[in-house]
Amino acid sequence: xxxxxxxxxxxxxxxxxxxxxxxxxxxxxxxxxxxxxxxxxxxxxxxxxxxxxxxxxxxxxxxxxxxxxxxxxxxxxxxxxxxxxxxxxxxxxxxxxxxxxxxxxxxxxxxxxxxxxxxxxxxxxxx
Amino acid sequence: xxxxxxxxxxxxxxxxxxxxxxxxxxxxxxxxxxxxxxxxxxxxxxxxxxxxxxxxxxxxxxxxxxxxxxxxxxxxxxxxxxxxxxxxxxxxxxxxxxxxxxxxxxxxxxxxxxxxxxxxxxxxxxxxxxxxxxxxxxxxxxxxxxxxxxxxxxxxxxxxxxxxxxxxxxxxxxxxxxxxxxxxxxxxxxxxxxxxxxxxxxxxxxxxxxxxxxxxxxxxxxxxxxxxxxxxxxxxxxxxxxxxxxxxxxxxxxxxxxxxxxxxxxxxxxxxxxxxxxxxxxxxxxxxxxxxxxxxxxxxxxxxxx
Ligand SMILES: [Zn+2]
Numbered sequence: 001x002x003x004x005x006x007x008x009x010x011x012x013x014x015x016x017x018x019x020x021x022x023x024x025x026x027x028x029x030x031x032x033x034x035x036x037x038x039x040x041x042x043x044x045x046x047x048x049x050x051x052x053x054x055x056x057x058x059x060x061x062x063x064x065x066x067x068x069x070x071x072x073x074x075x076x077x078x079x080x081x082x083x084x085x086x087x088x089x090x091x092x093x094x095x096x097x098x099x100x101x102x103x104x105x106x107x108x109x110x111x112x113x114x115x116x117x118x119x120x121x122x123x124x125x126x127x
Numbered sequence: 128x129x130x131x132x133x134x135x136x137x138x139x140x141x142x143x144x145x146x147x148x149x150x151x152x153x154x155x156x157x158x159x160x161x162x163x164x165x166x167x168x169x170x171x172x173x174x175x176x177x178x179x180x181x182x183x184x185x186x187x188x189x190x191x192x193x194x195x196x197x198x199x200x201x202x203x204x205x206x207x208x209x210x211x212x213x214x215x216x217x218x219x220x221x222x223x224x225x226x227x228x229x230x231x232x233x234x235x236x237x238x239x240x241x242x243x244x245x246x247x248x249x250x251x252x253x254x255x256x257x258x259x260x261x262x263x264x265x266x267x268x269x270x271x272x273x274x275x276x277x278x279x280x281x282x283x284x285x286x287x288x289x290x291x292x293x294x295x296x297x298x299x300x301x302x303x304x305x306x307x308x309x310x311x312x313x314x315x316x317x318x319x320x321x322x323x324x325x326x327x328x329x330x331x332x333x334x335x336x337x338x339x340x341x342x343x344x345x346x347x348x349x350x351x352x353x354x355x356x357x358x359x360x361x362x363x364x365x366x367x368x369x370x371x372x373x374x375x376x377x378x379x380x381x382x383x384x385x386x387x388x389x390x391x392x393x394x395x396x397x398x399x400x401x402x403x404x405x406x407x408x409x410x411x412x413x414x415x416x417x418x419x420x421x422x423x424x425x426x427x428x429x430x431x432x433x
Binding site (some may be wrong): 006008009012022029052056072075076078079080082083084091092093094095096097098099100105106108109110113114116120 | 188234236237240241243244245246247248249250251260262264265266267268269270271277279284290294297298301302306307310311315330334338341352355356357358359361362363365377378382383386
């Protein structure tokens with residue numbers, strides 16, 4: 001684990017898995033099974049996630065209970081939408097290995113690969 | 128005034144001819160040279176247009192005559208001419224700046240949001256030095272301005288180790304070559320002046336050429352067959368574009384080029400290409416100086432003859 005970024009991921013993982021609001025203390029107790037952490041560290045992480053809009057919180061007695069704003073699937077869908085969009089105005093936002101393809105193109109690329117494999121086999125048979 | 132007309136004419140010529148001249152099959156043999164020529168052509172047109180408008184200020188003859196013919200010769204025509212001559216380049220550069228700022232702001236916001244999503248959903252793979260996000264789709268990309276290369280678990284699952292090296296080499300070539308800056312600049316010109324062919328076509332041309340540059344580097348780092356294998360491994364997991372997308376056909380061009388590599392252009396061709404690029408950039412300025420000198424010479428003639 002490296003820094004607060006990874007801790008944020010670990011906290012979100014737990015809150016998504018629990019499917020119910022949790023306090024700083026509850027998150028801390030669970031995280032402490034893997035590593036040594038201070039109460040204030042976990043409080044900072046939850047506070048950051050709340051500020052960034054990942055968590056909502058409600059006062060329950062004297063402590064806040066934190067809950068994810070959206071499910072992991074919804075965030076994943078948003079991430080993948082951005083990740084797979086290599087068209088138009090997004091050409092330079094992220095640079096891809098393989099951009100969008102048409103179905104014709106998919107066929108052409110597969111044919112090309114098969115011809116390459118045939119060529120490689122012929123070459124290996126004729127030493 | 129001759130100067131302004133000559134510069135406008137030159138700009139129009141380069142703006143329409145360059146896209147055709149740069150579409151030949153030889154572009155695949157030397158993507159770096161083709162990229163240089165594209166950007167030199169675009170720069171040449173841009174500089175010519177600014178210079179042409181600026182020369183209206185220094186020699187307002189024709190515009191002045193036009194205005195005089197339209198509204199009658201009043202004392203204000205001279206002022207009006209200078210105003211137009213001053214305004215045109217200012218508007219041109221203002222449009223460019225506005226589009227540039229809007230684009231940069233949008234990209235920065237998009238990347239920041241993407242990095243935020245990655246920070247929670249991505250898992251750092253320290254062996255590969257990449258971020259892995261879990262998805263059945265196949266995607267590999269880099270986030271420009273950072274050193275982050277991202278792979279989906281679906282992509283990781285589809286690639287053999289050697290193919291994975293090739294795909295990562297391609298992505299790292301994008302980052303090392305700072306390809307996003309070239310694409311972003313092309314996007315500014317294309318969005319600011321979509322009516323000018325050389326600007327409009329600069330964006331798809333640049334986007335395609337950076338892929339060829341990254342492929343060439345990946346081939347040197349890992350191997351031709353590995354790179355083709357990696358591209359082919361993605362065919363059942365990439366986003367399918369509906370109909371003919373702007374980028375349509377590009378991946379098959381890459382694969383064909385990798386399977387049947389034409390030899391790079393000979394040195395003489397590359398040198399003359401570089402010469403053309405240098406001329407394109409220098410010509411508008413030279414043209415301006417030359418014509419100004421001729422005009423000054425002509426103006427001095429009567430004095431000399433007297
Ligand atoms: Zn690429």
